Amino acid sequence: xxxxxxxxxxxxxLLLLIVIRxxxxxxxxxxxxxxxxxxxxxxxxxxxxxxxxxxxxxxxSLSIVPMFVLMGSLxxxxxxxxxxxxxxxxxLGWMRGGTAMAVxxxxxxxxxxxxxxxxxxxTMGRVALPEFRRNRYSGALSTxxxxxxxxxxxxxxxxxxLTIYAILVEANIVTxxxxxxxxGLLAVIFFLLTVVAYVGIRPDAGPKGxxxxxxxxxxxxxxxxxxxxIFAVVLGGIYAxxxxxxxxxAIGVFLVWAAGxxxxxxxxxxxxxxxxxTAATTGMIYLILLGAELMKIxxxxxxxxxxxxxxxxxxxxxxxxxxxxxxIVLIVLGCLMDSLSMILLVVPFFWPILVDINGGLYQGAEGxxxxxxxxxxxxxxxILALIVVELGLITPPVGLNVFVIxxxxxxxxxxxxxxxVMPFFVAELIRVAVLVxxxxxxxxxxxxxxx
Numbered sequence: 001x002x003x004x005x006x007x008x009x010x011x012x013x014l015l016l017l018i019v020i021r022x023x024x025x026x027x028x029x030x031x032x033x034x035x036x037x038x039x040x041x042x043x044x045x046x047x048x049x050x051x052x053x054x055x056x057x058x059x060x061s062l063s064i065v066p067m068f069v070l071m072g073s074l075x076x077x078x079x080x081x082x083x084x085x086x087x088x089x090x091x092l093g094w095m096r097g098g099t100a101m102a103v104x105x106x107x108x109x110x111x112x113x114x115x116x117x118x119x120x121x122x123t124m125g126r127v128a129l130p131e132f133r134r135n136r137y138s139g140a141l142s143t144x145x146x147x148x149x150x151x152x153x154x155x156x157x158x159x160x161x162l163t164i165y166a167i168l169v170e171a172n173i174v175t176x177x178x179x180x181x182x183x184g185l186l187a188v189i190f191f192l193l194t195v196v197a198y199v200g201i202r203p204d205a206g207p208k209g210x211x212x213x214x215x216x217x218x219x220x221x222x223x224x225x226x227x228x229x230i231f232a233v234v235l236g237g238i239y240a241x242x243x244x245x246x247x248x249x250a251i252g253v254f255l256v257w258a259a260g261x262x263x264x265x266x267x268x269x270x271x272x273x274x275x276x277x278t279a280a281t282t283g284m285i286y287l288i289l290l291g292a293e294l295m296k297i298x299x300x301x302x303x304x305x306x307x308x309x310x311x312x313x314x315x316x317x318x319x320x321x322x323x324x325x326x327x328i329v330l331i332v333l334g335c336l337m338d339s340l341s342m343i344l345l346v347v348p349f350f351w352p353i354l355v356d357i358n359g360g361l362y363q364g365a366e367g368x369x370x371x372x373x374x375x376x377x378x379x380x381x382x383i384l385a386l387i388v389v390e391l392g393l394i395t396p397p398v399g400l401n402v403f404v405i406x407x408x409x410x411x412x413x414x415x416x417x418x419x420x421v422m423p424f425f426v427a428e429l430i431r432v433a434v435l436v437x438x439x440x441x442x443x444x445x446x447x448x449x450x451x
Contacts, residue, residue: 057290077274339393399418
């Protein structure tokens with residue numbers, strides 16, 4: 001049987017297993033293992049597994065994953081979300097649409113210590129939805145802004161998904177964190193402008209709040225200092241070269257635990273529950289990584305990525321159009337699975353295609369290939385991919401953030417929440433278009449750091 005045909009059958013089987021809700025880790029291990037066994041016999045699969053598990057799980061860079069997961073879990077339980085929202089609301093809540101803008105700002109801040117979109121959306125929803133009701137905001141704007149604000153959690157460093165992507169393509173984690181900074185700030189600015197435009201068109205959707213007095217304003221602002229301090233110590237230390245990402249993550253865990261303990265929001269039971277949650281999440285991530293590695297071996301043996309790259313080059317499709325098509329595929333897949341699973345599933349297949357296209361055409365001249373080195377391509381594509389996979393969380397019909405917020409705001413029909421996230425979805429598409437057209441927005445900070 002033709003290896004390419006076997007590879008296509010494997011991909012179809014993998015998608016079918018995912019559609020029928022088999023856990024993606026088991027689906028990839030099953031398809032990858034059977035595929036390699038068909039091609040080279042079962043003994044090769046056993047030989048691969050003998051060294052693959054240890055080789056994959058003993059990568060030092062992976063030790064950052066449980067640390068950042070634990071930091072996010074502790075932050076979710078420590079009351080930091082409430083302090084951030086209170087501070088942001090003190091600064092912005094008195095304006096028209098200010099509470100919605102405060103949610104966006106608070107989600108960005110919480111994403112800096114949490115890194116999970118679903119956790120950010122659900123945590124902020126519990127804090128912000130009562131305030132929206134008190135200020136008589138429309139259901140669409142209130143639930144839409146919380147659901148959309150949650151997508152900021154994945155891109156604002158430090159980010160577990162960004163770390164996993166860096167490991168998959170062998171990119172520098174610090175460089176990827178730097179590259180995410182400006183796009184993350186752009187997302188916050190675009191979302192704030194979206195709220196301004198929304199209430200400009202529908203003033204009744206976001207009434208003005210009351211301006212806090214000086215004492216309330218100062219107390220609320222001081223409440224956000226622990227989060228800002230943790231963000232500064234963790235990322236500032238990484239960028240300054242004081243420590244690598246793994247010890248930085250450990251420092252972050254300690255600081256979040258200390259802040260929660262001092263404020264008496266984090267008890268011993270919360271710590272134990274966070275550790276259990278971290279163990280379960282990390283085990284799931286590592287198992288998916290093993291499945292992704294098996295699929296990578298399977299795809300390499302059937303040469304499917306290389307054949308796909310050759311077909312793209314022969315078709316005459318421009319490299320820029322290839323990027324656009326891949327991003328569209330990621331948006332569609334984002335409606336069906338979570339962001340981490342999708343990155344682990346598609347990057348091992350998409351990345352070799354992009355490398356072959358860039359390597360086959362790139363001669364160092366502008367306009368050849370993607371017009372950039374492979375290292376820059378890793379950074380550029382990685383940030384774009386992370387942005388669009390998060391779009392799936394607010395995209396009909398299966399936007400997970402929308403479902404989470406709808407379950408919390410039972411008085412708001414789900415269709416209203418989807419209507420509320422659509423302006424933010426358009427803002428994200430505009431941001432992606434800007435970043436595709438101007439890669440320097442993503443690449444200039446890493447260039448300065450490396451220079």
